[in-house]
Amino acid sequence: MYSVKEAFYTLQGEGAQAGRASVFCRFTGCNLWSGREGDRARSRCTFCDTDFVGIDGQNGGQFLDAAALAAHLTALWQAPDQANVSRYVVFTGGEPLLQLDEALVDAMHAQGFEVAVETNGTLPAPAGIDWICVSPKSDTTLRLTRGHELKLVYPQAGVDPANFAGLDFTHFFLQPMDLNPGAIVSDGDPMAATVGYCLRHPQWRLSLQTHKIAGID
Numbered sequence: 001m002y003s004v005k006e007a008f009y010t011l012q013g014e015g016a017q018a019g020r021a022s023v024f025c026r027f028t029g030c031n032l033w034s035g036r037e038g039d040r041a042r043s044r045c046t047f048c049d050t051d052f053v054g055i056d057g058q059n060g061g062q063f064l065d066a067a068a069l070a071a072h073l074t075a076l077w078q079a080p081d082q083a084n085v086s087r088y089v090v091f092t093g094g095e096p097l098l099q100l101d102e103a104l105v106d107a108m109h110a111q112g113f114e115v116a117v118e119t120n121g122t123l124p125a126p127a128g129i130d131w132i133c134v135s136p137k138s139d140t141t142l143r144l145t146r147g148h149e150l151k152l153v154y155p156q157a158g159v160d161p162a163n164f165a166g167l168d169f170t171h172f173f174l175q176p177m178d179l180n181p182g183a184i185v186s187d188g189d190p191m192a193a194t195v196g197y198c199l200r201h202p203q204w205r206l207s208l209q210t211h212k213i214a215g216i217d
C-alpha cells in the first residue's frame, strides 16, 4: 500500500533537471517532521515548504500495489511519445524513501519512465533509480553519500557545504532557503548568501526554485 498526498504533471523546478517535463508523485509523510505547523520549531527539519500530510491533494490517494500506482502516474503523463525523449517521474514527499520500493521503480520503468527521487538522504534507496537528488538536513546522519546531485538548502545553521563537497555526486547545488513557509531562523538574505558562496566556491552552483518563479506546481 502506498499513500500519496498529490500527483501532477509539471516541470521539474530545481537542480540539474530543471525545466524538464515530469510527473511528480508526492508521498505522504516524512521522518524529519510531522507536517504539523505546531511541531515545526521542534522538528529535525524546520524550513520545509511542503504540505505532505494526508492523501487529499490533487490525484492523491492510497494505492494497493505498484501496478496500481504506476498506472495512475502514467495516466498523468500528458505528452505524445517521441524517440529519444523519455517520460520522467519524480518521487518526492515528504520523504519518498519511506515508501518507494524496487517494485514501484520497476513498474515505472516498464511504463517507459526514467525514475528520479528527491530525498533527505537519511534512508537507504531501492535499486534501479535513474536520478538521485540528495538534500541533506542539519543534525541528521547521511546514509546516501553518492548520487547524481547533492542539493543543499542554504544557509542552514550548523551546516557547512564543505562537509559534503568530497562526496560522490556529479552535481553540487546550493538552493536558497525560501523563508515563506515560516522557516525558523536564517542569517540574512538566503539568496545573497547563496550567490556569494557560489562565487567563492565554484564547485557549487546556484539552484533556483524555478517553478515558484514560473507560478506552477
Ligand SMILES: C[S@@+](CC[C@H](N)C(=O)[O-])C[C@H]1O[C@@H](n2cnc3c(N)ncnc32)[C@H](O)[C@@H]1O
Pocket: 030, 047, 048, 049, 050, 092, 093, 094, 095, 096, 118, 119, 120, 121, 134, 135, 151, 153, 175, 176, 177, 178, 179, 181, 183
Ligand atoms: C519538500 S522536499 C521533499 C524531499 C525530501 N524530503 C527532501 O527533503 O529532500 C523537496 C526539496 O525541497 C527542498 N526544500 C524544502 N523546503 C525548502 C525551502 N524552504 N527552501 C528551499 N528549498 C526547500 C528540500 O531540501 C528538497 O530538496
Ligand SMILES: Nc1nc2[nH]cc(C(=O)O)c2c(=O)[nH]1
Pocket: 010, 011, 012, 013, 014, 024, 050, 092, 093, 118, 211, 216, 217
Ligand atoms: N515543479 C516542482 N519542482 C520540484 N522539484 C522538487 C520539488 C519537490 O517538492 O520535491 C518540486 C516541486 O514541488 N515542484
Ligand code: SF4
Pocket: 030, 031, 032, 033, 045, 046, 047, 048, 049, 050, 052, 093, 094, 095, 120, 137
Ligand atoms: S524538506 Fe524534506 S526532510 Fe524536510 S520536512 Fe520537508 S519533506 Fe521532510
Ligand SMILES: [Mg+2]
Pocket: 049, 050
Ligand atoms: Mg517542492
